Amino acid sequence: MGRCLACCSLLLAASASANFHSGVPAPDPPRMFRIALAGDAGMAVTYTTNHEDPAHCWFGPSNSTLNNEAVGSSTSYTEGSWHTTVVLSPLPPGQRVFYQCGDEVTGVSKIRSFQSSPGTTAVQGFPFSTAIYGDMGITNSTNTSDRLKEA
8 A cells, every 4th residue: 555656556455356367265375465566567476375376366357357377486594484486478458457366276365456557658758766675684694685775
């Protein structure tokens, strides 16, 4: 719930809708969702599970029309915790996009949404730079901020 400097509204809104791909409660649904711009027409969705997820997200123009599928990958940094990233692309510029992630076996998330980037033509002449990072702080966490300062 904020606005980035490039006039890209990255509004996260959780929907109270029922699961699209599963009518039963999920035993281990994806959680801790994060999104990040992925080029001019994409959004990277990252979430956490307790298992190596098949890394699927479904997305579309409404919570009842998730007609696109994207596949990503999962990585584990600590035992029992998997971080999955899926890039949703291509996205229409400046539109609300609804998405849901997970798998049929261990569960799918609630339907969520965000506002896609307005595209490069909407922000021409408005140069900016930004850096946002998060660090788990487990090992060598000071190196992350040191490298960011060097950039």
